[in-house]
Amino acid sequence: MNRKIFLLVVAVLFSLYPAFSNSSQQILIKNGTIVPVEGAQIQKADILIEEGKIVKIGRDLGASASAHIIDASGKYVYPGMVALMTAVGVTGYPGAGNDLDESGVSTPQMDPFDAINPEDPCIAVTRLGGVTTVMTVSGTRSPINGKSVLMNLEGRLAQDLVIKRYVAQIFNMGAKSEGKYPSTLPGVVSLIEGKLNKAKQYARKKEGAGQGKQGGNENGSSRFSIDLEMEALLPVIKGEVPALFITNDGVTIRNALKIIDEFGLKGIIRASKGILNYAEILSEKNIPVIWTGTKGIPGRWEPFDLNYHTAAVLAEKGVLFAFDSGGWGPDSRNVRNLPVPASLSVAYGLDEEQAIKALTINPAKIMGMDDELGSIKPGKTANLVVWSGSPVQMSSRVCQVIINGKIISMESIQTRLRDQYKKH
Amino acid sequence: MRNRFIVFALTVFFVTCLAWPQDLVLKGGTVLTVTKGIIENGTIVIRDGKIAGVGKNIPIPTGIRVIDVTGKYVMPGIIDSHSHIALTDVNEATDPVTPQIWMREALEPSSDSIKKTLAGGVTMVKTMHGSANIIGGVNVTIKLKYRDRIENMIVQDARQQLKMALGENPKRLYGSKGRIPSTRMGNAFVMRNAFVKAKEYKEKWDTYEREKAEGKKDLKPPEKDLRMETLKMVLEKKLGIDCHVYRADEIVWIINFCKEWDIDLLQLSHCIDGYKVPDVIADAGVCYGGWIDWWGFKEEAYDGCPYGFEIMHKAGVRIVINSDSADECRYLYLNAAKVLKYNDIPEEEVLKMITFNPACALEMEHRAGSIEKGKDGDIAVFDKYPLDSTSKCLMTIIEGKVYFDYAKESITAEGVGYE
Numbered sequence: 001m002n003r004k005i006f007l008l009v010v011a012v013l014f015s016l017y018p019a020f021s022n023s024s025q026q027i028l029i030k031n032g033t034i035v036p037v038e039g040a041q042i043q044k045a046d047i048l049i050e051e052g053k054i055v056k057i058g059r060d061l062g063a064s065a066s067a068h069i070i071d072a073s074g075k076y077v078y079p080g081m082v083a084l085m086t087a088v089g090v091t092g093y094p095g096a097g098n099d100l101d102e103s104g105v106s107t108p109q110m111d112p113f114d115a116i117n118p119e120d121p122c123i124a125v126t127r128l129g130g131v132t133t134v135m136t137v138s139g140t141r142s143p144i145n146g147k148s149v150l151m152n153l154e155g156r157l158a159q160d161l162v163i164k165r166y167v168a169q170i171f172n173m174g175a176k177s178e179g180k181y182p183s184t185l186p187g188v189v190s191l192i193e194g195k196l197n198k199a200k201q202y203a204r205k206k207e208g209a210g211q212g213k214q215g216g217n218e219n220g221s222s223r224f225s226i227d228l229e230m231e232a233l234l235p236v237i238k239g240e241v242p243a244l245f246i247t248n249d250g251v252t253i254r255n256a257l258k259i260i261d262e263f264g265l266k267g268i269i270r271a272s273k274g275i276l277n278y279a280e281i282l283s284e285k286n287i288p289v290i291w292t293g294t295k296g297i298p299g300r301w302e303p304f305d306l307n308y309h310t311a312a313v314l315a316e317k318g319v320l321f322a323f324d325s326g327g328w329g330p331d332s333r334n335v336r337n338l339p340v341p342a343s344l345s346v347a348y349g350l351d352e353e354q355a356i357k358a359l360t361i362n363p364a365k366i367m368g369m370d371d372e373l374g375s376i377k378p379g380k381t382a383n384l385v386v387w388s389g390s391p392v393q394m395s396s397r398v399c400q401v402i403i404n405g406k407i408i409s410m411e412s413i414q415t416r417l418r419d420q421y422k423k424h
Numbered sequence: 425m426r427n428r429f430i431v432f433a434l435t436v437f438f439v440t441c442l443a444w445p446q447d448l449v450l451k452g453g454t455v456l457t458v459t460k461g462i463i464e465n466g467t468i469v470i471r472d473g474k475i476a477g478v479g480k481n482i483p484i485p486t487g488i489r490v491i492d493v494t495g496k497y498v499m500p501g502i503i504d505s506h507s508h509i510a511l512t513d514v515n516e517a518t519d520p521v522t523p524q525i526w527m528r529e530a531l532e533p534s535s536d537s538i539k540k541t542l543a544g545g546v547t548m549v550k551t552m553h554g555s556a557n558i559i560g561g562v563n564v565t566i567k568l569k570y571r572d573r574i575e576n577m578i579v580q581d582a583r584q585q586l587k588m589a590l591g592e593n594p595k596r597l598y599g600s601k602g603r604i605p606s607t608r609m610g611n612a613f614v615m616r617n618a619f620v621k622a623k624e625y626k627e628k629w630d631t632y633e634r635e636k637a638e639g640k641k642d643l644k645p646p647e648k649d650l651r652m653e654t655l656k657m658v659l660e661k662k663l664g665i666d667c668h669v670y671r672a673d674e675i676v677w678i679i680n681f682c683k684e685w686d687i688d689l690l691q692l693s694h695c696i697d698g699y700k701v702p703d704v705i706a707d708a709g710v711c712y713g714g715w716i717d718w719w720g721f722k723e724e725a726y727d728g729c730p731y732g733f734e735i736m737h738k739a740g741v742r743i744v745i746n747s748d749s750a751d752e753c754r755y756l757y758l759n760a761a762k763v764l765k766y767n768d769i770p771e772e773e774v775l776k777m778i779t780f781n782p783a784c785a786l787e788m789e790h791r792a793g794s795i796e797k798g799k800d801g802d803i804a805v806f807d808k809y810p811l812d813s814t815s816k817c818l819m820t821i822i823e824g825k826v827y828f829d830y831a832k833e834s835i836t837a838e839g840v841g842y843e
Contacts, residue, residue, distance in 0.1 A: 121720075122720070125719075276842050295751055295752075296751070297537070297540055297750060297751055297754070298540070299536075300536040302842070303833060303834060303835040303837075303840050303841075303842070304539065304540050304543040304833055304834075305543070305833075305834050305835050305836075306835050306842055308816075309834075309835045309836065313842075333718075333719055333720040333721060334717060334718070334719075336717075337717070340758065343758060343813035343814060344755065344758070346813075346814045347813070347814045347815060347816040348816060348834075349836065352814070392813055392814060393761070393812065393813045393814070394758050394759075394761035394762045394764070394765055394813040395761045395762070395764035395765055395811060395813070396765065397765055397766075414719070414728075414729045414730060414731060415731065417699075417727055417729045417731075417732075418699075418729055418731035418732070418735070421699050421700050421729075421732070421735055422735055
């Protein structure tokens with residue numbers, strides 16, 4: 001009997017072991033070719049990870065006896081990729097219901113945090129592709145859509161996954177509706193400008209109400225009532241939260257730039273077309289670009305490789321840009337294909353180093369999180385991927401993923417299906 | 425006298441050039457024959473649009489255009505056996521049974537999609553009816569001879585294939601209209617019923633033809649029905665079948681159905697669950713056509729698994745990578761490279777998935793899909809090894825004629841630009 005209890009206790013402790021071992025245990029990645037992204041490649045070097053952070057990079061690093069060793073001989077260590085404009089966590093699997101795109105033309109208060117499902121199988125599929133961080137949006141189909149969150153793809157609860165709650169407000173310059181307002185681009189522009197003006201007035205009113213309260217104004221506080229739509233726009237008009245504009249051609253880009261200028265917003269342009277004529281302006285104004293058009297088919301009179309070559313021009317003109325995996329809208333299922341546009345861009349003229357930046361440090365910068373993410377540097381979050389080759393090679397395999405300094409199980413719904421059907 | 429000789433010689437030269445524009449030599453490249461190994465520093469001679477010789481020490485005939493491809497990679501033209509490019513219309517989504525529809529009527533030879541697709545080394549596609557109907561239209565296999573005459577584009581000796589579809593698409597479309605089919609049982613009924621009627625129709629006509637041949641008098645021919653005519657051609661094996669199918673149960677179902685009716689199922693399109701029943705597919709000798717990593721975009725696509733290729737390859741399934749997308753068709757070689765990310769399959773076998781295997785799915789392996797003497801001169805030239813994802817197509821050649829030339833058409837070429 002006693003022996004049974006003892007065995008049970010041992011079994012329970014053993015089953016908890018991975019949880020214990022991952023929380024504060026040291027990890028040493030040994031003998032890999034390290035591609036720190038910021039700085040030169042280091043051959044045959046080690047990375048020491050402690051308490052979820054990168055502690056040291058160098059040759060022949062020592063670690064505690066209990067450290068978990070990952071042998072990366074003959075392999076490459078890259079920072080985890082950062083994917084923008086995804087729906088990971090929000091549109092999980094078919095039949096579970098779609099939580100993207102709330103109805104209405106202006107829903108800035110929608111917060112994807114409220115819909116994040118940590119059990120979404122896309123999370124494991126995505127990180128097995130070397131993507132360790134995603135920005136998830138609440139929608140893209142309205143002129144004003146909602147907030148977006150930044151998540152590391154590791155954690156049990158939504159609050160464990162999310163590392164920044166409100167990284168950008170998503171505006172869509174192309175979101176005209178058929179048969180109802182706004183059905184034209186000027187309509188979309190005026191709707192957005194109208195809401196931003198209203199938010200400014202709201203800010204003044206709120207400020208006044210606050211002062212009134214302190215000053216004992218008898219009517220001040222009672223006249224003011226909270227409006228969640230306006231509340232969501234406040235940090236945007238104050239320039240604290242970036243305004244991300246989805247554009248679909250040169251004209252929508254021009255109008256987005258106009259709104260950014262007029263309201264003094266911290267702008268981000270997501271472009272699928274027509275970006276090259278604005279490259280210099282964007283570079284001068286330091287407005288970053290999420291370039292999603294690489295895979296798009298150019299127009300009839302445009303050269304076949306216009307879009308393949310665009311990233312090379314953006315890099316040459318000094319525009320800060322990131323790739324994203326989506327097409328028209330966010331696609332949560334194949335965010336792992338984030339390197340595809342990078343490969344095509346390298347094939348048609350982009351420097352590979354720039355391409356890797358546009359998958360890692362650039363999106364981290366655009367999200368204002370480059371002090372924690374996007375490169376291999378002591379002090380940064382240990383989001384690392386051991387690859388068999390460069391991520392821009394489609395044939396390269398992801399050998400091991402580490403997120404928040406934890407060794408991630410290399411399992412997903414798809415590896416389980418593989419294991420199940422391999423037996424036949 | 426000398427002048428006259430020069431004029432004569434020049435005339436002969438130009439007439440030769442005009443008469444045989446489909447003669448071409450590619451010299452010095454690394455030739456990926458796909459079926460017969462790799463030839464370093466190889467030469468390919470194309471005459472009258474056909475490969476007249478391929479090898480290391482092939483004599484180069486005089487008077488033929490020679491393209492030096494030293495340092496480049498030469499592979500067979502890429503083939504996509506599931507595409508919807510170059511069509512003005514795709515889905516006759518008004519009735520679940522529309523075999524009277526022939527996609528060749530919607531073919532647009534100057535469609536820009538042909539030009540854009542050529543830039544990805546693609547030389548031949550089967551461009552298809554959509555998946556709205558249980559029985560859609562007859563697909564058309566074409567060479568991407570941009571702006572050529574339709575009869576030259578359509579591969580005349582290719583047996584064309586009827587598009588059929590099972591699963592969610594027809595069910596959703598007709599179910600939403602309150603029509604049959606709205607269930608998988610309805611799907612099965614609609615398909616079976618069509619063939620029951622076709623068999624009756626065929627018997628009527630067979631009887632008529634037989635009696636006519638026997639010299640019987642006062643015969644009245646049965647009424648012509650264009651829907652039934654197509655299905656009769658399927659029963660007579662004058663047409664093959666490509667069936668859109670996702671789930672394992674339906675893969676098995678359609679294989680059994682085609683066996684039962686003794687009709688030729690040539691390709692299973694999309695075939696998401698193929699890896700669950702690889703033995704059934706291999707035994708049926710039908711090609712798997714699908715994507716490497718698409719999944720989850722609808723319920724029946726939920727079990728898409730990029731690791732499944734290895735399971736199928738081991739079971740002997742002939743795997744074809746399809747784009748089903750005007751966009752992805754332009755870089756099928758990247759999709760092929762992805763196979764290596766998830767599966768241990770030899771690289772030559774992977775290259776076959778975008779060349780030789782789709783040629784088999786189109787029953788065109790005697791003419792296309794590899795670089796061999798006697799086959800069509802359909803070639804793609806790449807700057808690097810095509811499974812290197814930073815490679816690009818430099819030249820696409822169909823039957824000895826250059827249809828795409830990077831040096832002339834790239835944005836980086838002189839006089840092109842983007843402004």
